[in-house]
Amino acid sequence: PAHAAPSGDRDVIVHLFQWRWQSIAEECETTLGPHGFGAVQVSPPQEHVVLPGEGYPWWQDYQPVSYRLDQTRRGTRADFVDMVDTCREAGVKIYVDAVINHMSGTGSVGSGPGSAGSAYGKYEYPGLYQSQDFNDCRRDISDWNDKWEVQYCELVGLADLRTSSPYVRDRIADYLNDLVAIGVAGFRIDAAKHIPEADLQAIVSRLDDVHPDWGGGKPYVFQEVIADGTIGTGSYTPIGDVTEFQYHRDISHAFADGAISHLTGLGGGLTPGAEAVVFVANHDTQRNDPILTHTDGARYDLAQKFMLAHPYGTPKVMSSYTWSGDDRTGPPMSADGTTDPTDCSAARWVCEHRAVAGMVSFHNAVDGHGIGSAVTDGAGRLAFARGSAGYAAFNATDSAWTRTFTTGLPDGTYCDVANGTFVDGVCDGPSYEVSGGTFTATVAADGAVALHVGAVGECAD
Ligand code: LAG
Ligand code: CA
Structure with a gap:
């Protein structure tokens, strides 16, 4: 460079x-x-x-x-x-x-x-x-x-x-x-x-x-x-x-x-x-x-x-x-x-x-944004917002976790950076549609889903 x-x-x-x-x-x-x-x-x-x-x-x-x-x-x-x-x-x-x-x-x-x-x-x-x-x-x-x-x-x-x-x-x-x-x-x-x-x-x-x-x-x-x-x-x-x-x-x-x-x-x-x-x-x-x-x-x-x-x-x-x-x-x-x-x-x-x-x-x-609203099953699952800049869900159990999450994110298509990367506008992982601030996801066993405002756009494939 x-x-x-x-x-x-x-x-x-x-x-x-x-x-x-x-x-x-x-x-x-x-x-x-x-x-x-x-x-x-x-x-x-x-x-x-x-x-x-x-x-x-x-x-x-x-x-x-x-x-x-x-x-x-x-x-x-x-x-x-x-x-x-x-x-x-x-x-x-x-x-x-x-x-x-x-x-x-x-x-x-x-x-x-x-x-x-x-x-x-x-x-x-x-x-x-x-x-x-x-x-x-x-x-x-x-x-x-x-x-x-x-x-x-x-x-x-x-x-x-x-x-x-x-x-x-x-x-x-x-x-x-x-x-x-x-x-x-x-x-x-x-x-x-x-x-x-x-x-x-x-x-x-x-x-x-x-x-x-x-x-x-x-x-x-x-x-x-x-x-x-x-x-x-x-x-x-x-x-x-x-x-x-x-x-x-x-x-x-x-x-x-x-x-x-x-x-x-x-x-x-x-x-x-x-x-x-x-x-x-x-x-x-x-x-x-x-x-x-x-x-x-x-x-x-x-x-x-x-x-x-x-x-x-x-x-x-x-x-x-x-x-x-x-x-x-x-x-x-x-x-x-x-x-x-x-x-x-x-x-x-x-x-x-x-x-x-x-x-x-x-x-x-999400730098500078504190932890916003959180949801949990009371044990091995936890999801939280980082203000209006990001949202992440974690599943430290042996079975999948499916639910609808309420975020502060603007509507759009977000790259899941817990399972892929977003570089130069290209997402090589799954993506999720946030609509009305919510999205529905299945968080895999021992997996995570993470969306943020710096990784928005269509999935590469
Ligand atoms: C550290 N932080 O405070 C390092 O993170 C740690 O990895 C270093 O120990 C230690 N302090 C010293 O810088 C490592 C090994 C030790 C090793 C030491 C020096 O964990 O096991 O000691 O580096 O190489 C080795 C032998 C000892 C022996 C000593 C001197 O294991 O039995 O007494 O060498 O000959
Ligand atoms: Ca000393």
């Missing part, structure tokens, strides 16, 4: 977990841009440990050994730069998963060099960090009720950076600003709860402005805070947005149990929606504490569609790969541990974001 698509208020994030940079670039052009996704959360791009003895696990990336982008299992620095440019031209921002609380752990001692060839050892990263740049508590966090331990000791044995030090803050800011200069528009702050608030604030305050196409302001920052009785999300909201894990638990249990009738109130009592990033599953929960994941098929897709229809929070859609048995298993890869290009039609790449792509247009079109 000759010019960047308008960024508008596109805010939906998709986590293309473990995807190669070149595959992300292609997905931005072919799918994410056209369907209105706002941003991609990419896996950590800095040089990382390489662990052939453990089968090149996915979590190599969470053990940095330098801030070089030269070579990770997902490609080169040039590939990364090309991805950022290509996605920006498609109107899609790149958010980097920033691993800045720690460097590598005990598991990788002696197994160097890193993915780009750097020599290292735990607490020794030549030219970057030496022993004095790490906190003195050189043992695992043991008492998670002790805030000091959580922030100054080691998370699963990972060398804990002395983020109170101006030198360390500058090195981290240099890394993040290298990414901003490339065109990166935001960051997920990994393990934010383990970084003292004042330290993280000092690092974030060093960030440069983003690319003019994204408005030129400060980068978007959302912090991974798994709130508990010791550290809540409110400690970090003065710095940026936060992940809301209680939303993940609430929506996942509701859909898993077929008890969704109360979900018009989803998010009530949690972090204010304007500061919350929400998700049905993430790369950790789908392994460590699965409630509802891609292995649950249509019911899980339904929950992600609901998230995109509901006004609370900034939605983050998960896109996964499968594994069996060992949850350390990395993505499809070649013998040397470098990641294969993504092929959504091949085994193991789930690409579940494609199943909910039409709902991204719904999310964008």
Whole structure:
């Protein structure tokens, strides 16, 4: 394209977990841009440990050994730069998963060099960090009720950076600003709860402005805070947005149990929606504490569609790969541990974001409209209006739901973006006639119907 698509208020994030940079670039052009996704959360791009003895696990990336982008299992620095440019031209921002609380752990001692060839050892990263740049508590966090331990000791044995030090803050800011200069528009702050608030604030305050196409302001920052009785999300909201894990638990249990009738109130009592990033599953929960994941098929897709229809929070859609048995298993890869290009039609790449792509247009079109009138069967079925801009019905049961729905929509022929997409005036799914504000639909078992004012017109066929 000759010019960047308008960024508008596109805010939906998709986590293309473990995807190669070149595959992300292609997905931005072919799918994410056209369907209105706002941003991609990419896996950590800095040089990382390489662990052939453990089968090149996915979590190599969470053990940095330098801030070089030269070579990770997902490609080169040039590939990364090309991805950022290509996605920006498609109107899609790149958010980097920033691993800045720690460097590598005990598991990788002696197994160097890193993915780009750097020599290292735990607490020794030549030219970057030496022993004095790490906190003195050189043992695992043991008492998670002790805030000091959580922030100054080691998370699963990972060398804990002395983020109170101006030198360390500058090195981290240099890394993040290298990414901003490339065109990166935001960051997920990994393990934010383990970084003292004042330290993280000092690092974030060093960030440069983003690319003019994204408005030129400060980068978007959302912090991974798994709130508990010791550290809540409110400690970090003065710095940026936060992940809301209680939303993940609430929506996942509701859909898993077929008890969704109360979900018009989803998010009530949690972090204010304007500061919350929400998700049905993430790369950790789908392994460590699965409630509802891609292995649950249509019911899980339904929950992600609901998230995109509901006004609370900034939605983050998960896109996964499968594994069996060992949850350390990395993505499809070649013998040397470098990641294969993504092929959504091949085994193991789930690409579940494609199943909910039409709902991204719904999310964008109903922005600013609250939840209007709702109907429910009192258990697994719920439908609601988003003002006069949209209407969506969800059926988390094993049998179809047929009824006439009363909407605030103007009369017309609407594309059902829960079962198809509407791009450039072409609907590739079913359509419904709204007449006198009502329409009659059969919502399939584990299915949804979603109509909005941005997807009006005749069906393509
Ligand atoms: C995160 N957020 O706060 C990431 O979302 C999570 O995926 C990261 O853990 C963690 N924090 C550190 O960035 C992942 C794996 C861990 C893995 C760690 C470092 O879930 O299992 O630890 O990345 O690679 C692994 C071993 C540990 C070992 C450690 C250090 O599993 O047994 O102690 O490496 O050698
Ligand atoms: Ca720390």
